[in-house]
Each structure stands twice: as structure tokens, then as C-alpha cells.
Amino acid sequence: MLKRFSEEEALTLLQEGSFGHLGCLTDKGPYVVPLNYIFFEGSIYIHSLQGAKIAALRKHPTVCFQVDKLVSEYQWSSVIAYGCYEEITNPDERYWFMRRILVRFPHLTPVESIAAEGEQSKVVIFRIHIDSVSAVGED
């Protein structure tokens, strides 16, 4: 039967994952985008090129981030975290993140590689500081 995980279990699932779905609000309505991420000290770290998504996040910083763990049809979980979009502008923090994401994702997609290695001024690094998190699933 469906199980509701504890907050600690939900945070562990976030820690174990590396790919999730960011839910945000644009002028067209709700928007969902798949993204790689790093979870560190209660926040979800993501990088992106400038664009419509970042413009929307600046305008509507309340977001959610959902992560699936699909082991089988009978063993799965879904975590959802709520929080606020915060851009990282401190050069030391940006450098720390860039090193870390290139180690964690050596095979980034081309867009991500551009974001990770290309013109740094065009790269937005942000975190979602988690206000609440929950998870359901079967195991």
C-alpha cells in the first residue's frame, strides 16, 4: 500500500537523487522543467543559462522540486520539496558549485556544459532553500 515517508527519509531520497523536476510559475501558467541538481545542507543547487525560466523564477520565486525514484512498478517513491529561489552571486560559492557539478555530472548535456564551462556571466546558479519536504511511495 501507499506509504508516507518521514521528513528524514524524504531528505535522504533528495540526497540520493540527482535528477528532478522544478515546478515554477510563468506568465503562461505553471511550468515544469527537468534538471540535474545537487543537494547540500538543506538546499537544492541548480545551474542554468539565462532565459525565460530564470526570468520567471526571479518574478515568482516560490517553487517546488519533485524527484522520482523508480526501482520497479511496485517499488517507487516521489519526493516533493517546497522552497524559495535564491541566486548565488558570491564568486567563491559559484566556483565551489561549478567544481562540484562537473565532478558529479561528467557527462552533462551540451546546454549544461555550456553553462558549466562557457561564459560565466551567462550562467545562473541558484539554490532552493527547502522550507518543507514530504515523500510518498511503495517499498
Add this chain to the structure above:
Amino acid sequence: MLKRFSEEEALTLLQEGSFGHLGCLTDKGPYVVPLNYIFFEGSIYIHSLQGAKIAALRKHPTVCFQVDKLVSEYQWSSVIAYGCYEEITNPDERYWFMRRILVRFPHLTPVESIAAEGEQSKVVIFRIHIDSVSAVGED
């Protein structure tokens, strides 16, 4: 490099998929939920038990639905469709959908099985009539 697919290709990707992420708006902000679906004649069909998600969809019917196709790290696509939540109340349409979803997903999760086989009055069947669709990826 990143590729933008045609609308026809995006619709084919939706047709081929069966699992996606619904983005909607709740009183807490954006919300993302993973769901099985059936694509038929320009609409995405989904079923669910009554609850907070359905209450939110009734209040804010503008939604998006995102589907990943992950073949490898270098071969993937992401489709996003925008549309409007419409509940299906006609008994013949509800019966058609229930038969179809049980054939397509013989191993539904327990919640979905309850929704598919349990008390019909508690089951909400809805479609997202697609207004626009796009897809990006690498192949």
C-alpha cells in the same frame, strides 16, 4: 547539440509516453505530481482519487504536462504541453477510459488500482486538452 523538435514530433513523443509530470498551481504555489497517462486525439487523459490535487485543479485549471524520454545521457527529449483541466463526467466516456487504462497499465500502483476499480464516485477522470506543445532534446 540541443535540438528543438517540430510540433508533430512533440505530439509523437507524447503519444509514445505513458508517464509524465503534471504542473499545477495550489494555494501553496506551484506543484508537480508524477502520473500515468493516456494520450488520445489531442488530449492527455488521467485519473485520480479526489483530494487536494483535484481541488487545486478545479480552482486553477491552467496546467502543463511534461514528459521525459531518457534513452541515454546523450539521447533524451523533454516535451511540454500546455492546456486546460477538464473533468470527464459522461458515463460512457468514463467507462471507455477505465477499460483503456486497465489494459494499458495492468500493474497500476495501489492508489491507481483503487481509483480504477474502487468506488467510482471517488474517482476523478480528467483530460488536458492541449493548446500548445513543444519539445527539446538530443538524438
